[in-house]
Amino acid sequence: MAGGRGIWVKEWLRGTIRDPKQHLQVRKSRYCPCCQRTGKFVSAKKTGPVEFRCPWCASRPRDRQIALLFERMDLDLESLRVLHFAPEWWLFRRLNGTPGYVGGDIIQRRNANAVVDATAISFADQSFDVLVCNHVLEHIPDDRLAMRECARVMTDDAIAIFTVPTEPGVVDTWEPPADMPVQQVEEICGWDHKRKYGYDMAIRLAEQGLHTRIVEMNDEARAQCRLFEEPIFLSARDPAKFDRLDLGSQISLRELA
Numbered sequence: 001m002a003g004g005r006g007i008w009v010k011e012w013l014r015g016t017i018r019d020p021k022q023h024l025q026v027r028k029s030r031y032c033p034c035c036q037r038t039g040k041f042v043s044a045k046k047t048g049p050v051e052f053r054c055p056w057c058a059s060r061p062r063d064r065q066i067a068l069l070f071e072r073m074d075l076d077l078e079s080l081r082v083l084h085f086a087p088e089w090w091l092f093r094r095l096n097g098t099p100g101y102v103g104g105d106i107i108q109r110r111n112a113n114a115v116v117d118a119t120a121i122s123f124a125d126q127s128f129d130v131l132v133c134n135h136v137l138e139h140i141p142d143d144r145l146a147m148r149e150c151a152r153v154m155t156d157d158a159i160a161i162f163t164v165p166t167e168p169g170v171v172d173t174w175e176p177p178a179d180m181p182v183q184q185v186e187e188i189c190g191w192d193h194k195r196k197y198g199y200d201m202a203i204r205l206a207e208q209g210l211h212t213r214i215v216e217m218n219d220e221a222r223a224q225c226r227l228f229e230e231p232i233f234l235s236a237r238d239p240a241k242f243d244r245l246d247l248g249s250q251i252s253l254r255e256l257a
Contacts, residue, residue: 007058014044027051030226033067034059034090041226051226057090061228062134065217066161067091068225069232072247073159077101080129083153085118085136087111100129118146127153131160138164138193147208154237160210162201162233165190170198171256201233202256210235213242213253221250 031038032054041051053060059067067090070077078098084091087103092111095101102123104116116122118133119142131150137143150160174196176185189196202212215232222229234253236242242253 007056010058014042025050030054031224032057032059032064033071033225034063049228057093059088059090061226062163062230063088063090064225065227065230065232066132066134066163068217068221068227069161069215069234069247069251072251073245075130077130081127081155082130082132083116083121083123083128084132085116086134088134091132102128119149121149121153123153125152126155126158129155129158131158133160133162135163135165137162138189138195138197141194143194144204144208147205147210150235151209151237154210156237157241158237159241160235162205162235163230164197164201164233165193166197166199166201166230168229170196171200172198173200173204174198199231199256205233205235210237211239211242213255215247216252216254218250218252 027040027050029038030041030051032041034054035057037054037056039056042053042055043050044052049061054064077095079100081100082095082102084095084101084103086105087109089111092103096103096113102114102116103112104114105112106115106117108115118136118140131154133146133150137146140146154160174188176188176195186193199214202214205212212233212235215234217225217227221227234242245253247253
């Protein structure tokens, strides 16, 4: 069970300072799959999404949807070889110190145990059973190269989880013109983002050797865990991997139509 009282105090105080009126509002009890706790979430800021963070582990919606997927996949992550890009704290706390875990970032950080460049991964072919790449590819100029590298280091039975900022219903990825100023690109795409992704992210991954399904949570799961309507792209070198998954009634897999 990740998290602790220190995190709870920090998140509760930060949320209260930024949006004190949230405590006067009626809020339901939510479930956080990152730390397996149930209770009231806190808003991160006055103008942002309500009930954004879990106060016990500081998880965000994009963290909780990955944790929920892991929970339903019933993976014993502690016994697997896991490559985790730009590690989120909830998963880093859980897995750091286990023999097969590599939490890598482009530079050394407190929540990383290795320096890893996603476009030149310094590990041999078929080194990992699980890859987690959560809101990373939008920062990489050559995202296709990073995808190929991910495919290279995955075992034949491996699974990879990719997420990127994606608006519901948008199919086509937008790539800025080569001569567009960086400031203008960021105004459209977000800070340090190189493009705006659509659901055709699944096609990009497939073109680099990764069979991909779009993971979607139903309304019940999104309400229960306070999730955004943002897809997870679940990839494997072997498409039969998807047939062996039993994710329950709240999570569905589909191919891009």
